[in-house]
Amino acid sequence: MEISNVFWSASLEELKSGYIQDSDFITCLLCGERVEKGIVYPYENRLYEAERYMRIHIESTHLSVFDYLLAMDKKLTGLTEHQKKLLSLFYQGKNDKEIQKELGIGSASTIRHHRFALKEKERQAKTFLAIMELLKEKDEHAPAFVPVHKTATMVDERYNITQEEQELLIHKYFSQGVLTKFPNKEKQRLVVLREISKHLKTDYHYDEKELNQILKELYEDYVLVRRYLVDYGFLQRTSDGSSYWLKK
Structure with missing residues (x-):
């Protein structure tokens, strides 16, 4: 899995x-x-x-x-960059006055207001989680969605895909494990890239030549595939493109 x-x-x-x-x-x-x-x-x-x-x-x-968790994409945490900064400082054990001085905003009471707002967000999250858990017990028609990969750079409607749809798309675009056509539609492209990423090893750094060879065996336009693997958050690379590895 x-x-x-x-x-x-x-x-x-x-x-x-x-x-x-x-x-x-x-x-x-x-x-x-x-x-x-x-x-x-x-x-x-x-x-x-x-x-x-x-x-x-x-x-x-x-x-x-x-x-x-704090470093995950905003679409996955629901937190703004400002909220992330505040939470990080709270986690470090700093008091309101120290945080206000470091951030250079308002006063200590301003920080207390942010604390209150975050606690409100926590209460809302707990309530929503309970609602969704109860719904899960009753909603017999809910489709099984493919989980969003944790390193996704953009989380939007492209990820609205069920496991059944994914299986059909893999069957459509792959023949004996080889990609026959690179799709134009974003959602289908995401499924294809996810499948291709499974051919790469975790905890391993590829040089460009080695990565190109693997991708070339899966699809003729390996440069296109490599670029989209990076753009969609499956691969990370050094600034000079000399090393590539699967993001975790």
Whole structure:
């Protein structure tokens, strides 16, 4: 299962911890890193059990779950850049006067007003989540939508696609795993790019020549595909284009 699917299916407590567990493995919700239970893992000359090692992995790789979630796209968090900055400062333990001085806005009472507004947003989110959970129990006709990938650069109507539609589009545009035509429509293009990204390894940096070779085997216009993989947030690259890797 794709890490985005696992991420959006996780419970609130699992999202807060940053990982999920099954009988054999612990999986990082932020990047898909897996560790096996019952195995001892080394880190900086010390040995750790799997769950503790996963927490160390999150701290060393992602800084914190809070920082990772806060950095997600606005369409996925519903937060403005100003709200993100405030939340970051709150998380750092700074008081209202310190925050007001750092941001150079209003007064300490202005910061308290922002705190109140964010608490109101929290209450609304809890209410809405409860409504949607109750709806899920009754809405027998709700289609199964394809989860938005966590690294999406733009979240809009292009992501309004069901799993059934996705399967039909993959069958339409791919033959024996090879792309036969690059679609013009945004939604169909997104499905195609998601499928192509599955051919790339995670936690691996490709140089341009290596990446081009892989994409060329999937579609003749590999430059076009490479560009859209970056534009749609599936791939990240260095400024000079010398290295490419799957975004997490």
